[in-house]
Amino acid sequence: MSHVTEIIHQYLRHNKKFPHVFCPGCGHGIVLGSLIRSVHELGLPKDDVAVVAGIGCSGRIAAYVDFNTIHSTHGRALTFATGVKMSNPKLHVICIMGDGDATAIGGNHLIHAARRNVSITALVLNNNIYGMTGGQCSPTTPEGASAMTTPYGQLEKAFDMVELGRAAGANYVARGSVFQANMLERFIRTAIERPGFGLVEILSPCYTQFGRKNHFKTPVDMYRWLKENAVPRESWEKMTEEKRRGRIPVGEFAINDAPGLEQRYAEMAARLKEEAER
Amino acid sequence: MSRTSAKRPKGREMFALGNEAVAEGALIAGCTFYGGYPITPSSEIMEIMARELPRRESGVFLQMEDEIASLGAVIGASLAGRKAMTATSGPGFSLMQEHIGYACMAETPLVVVDVMRGGPSTGLPTSPAQGDVQQARWGTHGDHPIIVLSASNVQECLEMTVTSFNMAEKYRTPVILLLDEITAHTREKIFVPEPDEFAIFNRTVPAMPPEWYKPFEETVRGVPPMPPLGSGYRFHTTGLTHDVNGFPTQRPDEIEDLMLRLFRKIDQFYPDIQLVDDHQCEDAEIIVVAYGSVARSARLGVDMARESGVKAGLVSLRTLFPFPRNPLIQRLGAARAVIVPEMNMGQISREVKRVASNRVQVRALNRIDGDIITPTQIYKAISQA
Numbered sequence: 001m002s003h004v005t006e007i008i009h010q011y012l013r014h015n016k017k018f019p020h021v022f023c024p025g026c027g028h029g030i031v032l033g034s035l036i037r038s039v040h041e042l043g044l045p046k047d048d049v050a051v052v053a054g055i056g057c058s059g060r061i062a063a064y065v066d067f068n069t070i071h072s073t074h075g076r077a078l079t080f081a082t083g084v085k086m087s088n089p090k091l092h093v094i095c096i097m098g099d100g101d102a103t104a105i106g107g108n109h110l111i112h113a114a115r116r117n118v119s120i121t122a123l124v125l126n127n128n129i130y131g132m133t134g135g136q137c138s139p140t141t142p143e144g145a146s147a148m149t150t151p152y153g154q155l156e157k158a159f160d161m162v163e164l165g166r167a168a169g170a171n172y173v174a175r176g177s178v179f180q181a182n183m184l185e186r187f188i189r190t191a192i193e194r195p196g197f198g199l200v201e202i203l204s205p206c207y208t209q210f211g212r213k214n215h216f217k218t219p220v221d222m223y224r225w226l227k228e229n230a231v232p233r234e235s236w237e238k239m240t241e242e243k244r245r246g247r248i249p250v251g252e253f254a255i256n257d258a259p260g261l262e263q264r265y266a267e268m269a270a271r272l273k274e275e276a277e278r
Numbered sequence: 279m280s281r282t283s284a285k286r287p288k289g290r291e292m293f294a295l296g297n298e299a300v301a302e303g304a305l306i307a308g309c310t311f312y313g314g315y316p317i318t319p320s321s322e323i324m325e326i327m328a329r330e331l332p333r334r335e336s337g338v339f340l341q342m343e344d345e346i347a348s349l350g351a352v353i354g355a356s357l358a359g360r361k362a363m364t365a366t367s368g369p370g371f372s373l374m375q376e377h378i379g380y381a382c383m384a385e386t387p388l389v390v391v392d393v394m395r396g397g398p399s400t401g402l403p404t405s406p407a408q409g410d411v412q413q414a415r416w417g418t419h420g421d422h423p424i425i426v427l428s429a430s431n432v433q434e435c436l437e438m439t440v441t442s443f444n445m446a447e448k449y450r451t452p453v454i455l456l457l458d459e460i461t462a463h464t465r466e467k468i469f470v471p472e473p474d475e476f477a478i479f480n481r482t483v484p485a486m487p488p489e490w491y492k493p494f495e496e497t498v499r500g501v502p503p504m505p506p507l508g509s510g511y512r513f514h515t516t517g518l519t520h521d522v523n524g525f526p527t528q529r530p531d532e533i534e535d536l537m538l539r540l541f542r543k544i545d546q547f548y549p550d551i552q553l554v555d556d557h558q559c560e561d562a563e564i565i566v567v568a569y570g571s572v573a574r575s576a577r578l579g580v581d582m583a584r585e586s587g588v589k590a591g592l593v594s595l596r597t598l599f600p601f602p603r604n605p606l607i608q609r610l611g612a613a614r615a616v617i618v619p620e621m622n623m624g625q626i627s628r629e630v631k632r633v634a635s636n637r638v639q640v641r642a643l644n645r646i647d648g649d650i651i652t653p654t655q656i657y658k659a660i661s662q663a
Contacts, residue, residue, distance in 0.1 A: 015525075063516070071514065081354060083353060087311055087355040087358035091508050108344065109350075265332070
């Protein structure tokens with residue numbers, strides 16, 4: 001057993017009925033591994049970590065990890081997480097959502113959680129599709145792509161989650177991919193460590209529901225695509241408009257130090273207490 | 279607190295709105311988390327909690343982006359160990375149905391106050407109605423038990439809010455407190471007992487070591503102990519049908535065990551849950567069954583009937599669901615007719631017919647024009663019965 005596998009086994013639940021639900025070629029297992037390594041490297045006690053997941057393939061991750069875990073409702077993970085964090089600020093609250101989960105049904109909650117800047121780490125596993133329900137298009141399905149509900153190609157423009165998170169006021173915004181697992185791990189770690197709302201979009205291929213319908217012959221082709229097209233932000237910024245087409249920048253897009261909402265609330269409560277005693 | 283106790287409890291008098299009494303009751307019950315969204319006619323509850331909670335030990339108030347988020351945050355807070363609540367009215371109550379179902383499935387104690395106004399849709403924001411009664415019972419999808427309580431005056435608003443929290447904690451279930459605009463916006467003198475005059479129930483926490491703890495295991499009461507998140511008992515909570523460990527299951531035996539326990543934990547405590555008050559029922563030939571502000575009109579209507587020599591009585595329901603079948607039937611005695619006045623087209627009269635139409639004639643008295651049912655209307659109905 002490799003060292004990395006040993007670490008992961010420490011954090012998986014032993015009373016959970018495995019195997020997991022992920023299809024061959026799915027990127028979500030890499031995210032799960034990255035999350036566990038991030039928590040391990042930060043040295044967080046398992047009791048101090050709360051994982052709140054939405055509904056969908058990504059949501060199933062919560063059941064596998066040996067933390068305080070909540071599998072919430074579709075799109076609403078951030079609302080549960082906000083209640084948890086404000087009730088017990090000592091917990092490190094990590095939200096795991098899918099792209100449909102976080103940007104369609106949960107889009108309102110995403111922008112308001114970012115605006116409140118409550119210290120939650122939001123991981124959005126973006127596979128550009130509704131995987132669990134059978135491959136319908138999501139708000140991040142690229143224009144022109146094929147899905148069960150866009151059989152003639154997606155007409156709508158895709159959401160840019162990074163721009164969304166930044167504009168809504170998140171302290172930390174990053175985009176990583178499961179092909180660049182070390183970079184991803186660093187982003188997750190940073191998001192957990194820093195105060196305020198941390199949004200990490202994670203490009204995680206879905207071969208079963210997206211790849212097969214969109215000219216990827218094998219899952220490996222999807223990872224190869226990520227390798228070639230998920231380009232570091234620094235290189236992206238130097239690219240011409242033409243070169244950028246079809247490529248996605250990965251990296252850190254916002255790093256701010258504003259105190260989290262729970263911190264500001266505690267300060268307000270302390271001030272009120274002081275005033276009352278005076 | 280028993281209203282019939284001979285000794286006057288310690289406390290203070292207050293000139294309060296129904297909504298203010300709800301907030302007062304919540305704070306007495308130990309509520310330390312409020313997540314909500316403004317809506318008429320419930321907003322005063324939210325405003326008071328916004329003022330009071332930040333000033334109290336570990337109190338948290340949050341205004342959320344909508345009612346779905348409000349109840350989501352309340353569930354998160356409850357899982358983290360807080361006594362938590364929200365308040366709303368019809369349109370917001372519709373949005374909350376999703377998370378009421380989650381709270382049933384994940385056995386999360388919480389209180390939702392729905393101050394009913396005219397509907398459907400945006401309806402009559404500042405007028406009373408009782409149109410959400412069956413929604414409170416069946417609004418969320420899937421078969422589920424639920425506790426729905428009500429209050430008919432400002433004093434009861436206080437008491438029933440405390441009772442709502444107690445039942446939520448005792449049975450690990452969402453409790454819905456249904457008020458109507460009249461009760462919520464009536465201002466009258468009430469007596470607020472000192473908090474220690476109330477019996478306050480807190481959820482049971484596990485006594486066993488974490489490695490022995492199974493979060494959804496059968497217990498004598500059918501209610502498993504519930505530790506706050508982060509206390510060393512790491513477990514999984516889900517809205518999926520789950521086994522005793524909280525993990526999703528498809529096994530028919532495990533599904534049935536869970537579902538039957540969810541029902542039984544409420545069913546077997548009917549005597550504790552089903553609260554009704556009666557007035558002049560002993561020899562009554564005509565009994566009025568009412569709840570909310572209508573019960574108040576009904577009491578006057580019954581008194582008017584008594585003065586004119588008609589033997590009338592009143593059963594006012596503090597518990598709407600599980601429908602108090604036995605307490606009601608016991609009080610029907612020798613009555614020959616039952617009148618059920620309500621501000622809808624017959625949501626509780628249907629329940630009364632279901633349990634009593636084999637022994638007595640049940641008549642509905644409905645009003646849906648956004649105005650109250652008056653004592654005279656009820657007196658007239660009694661006279662004609």
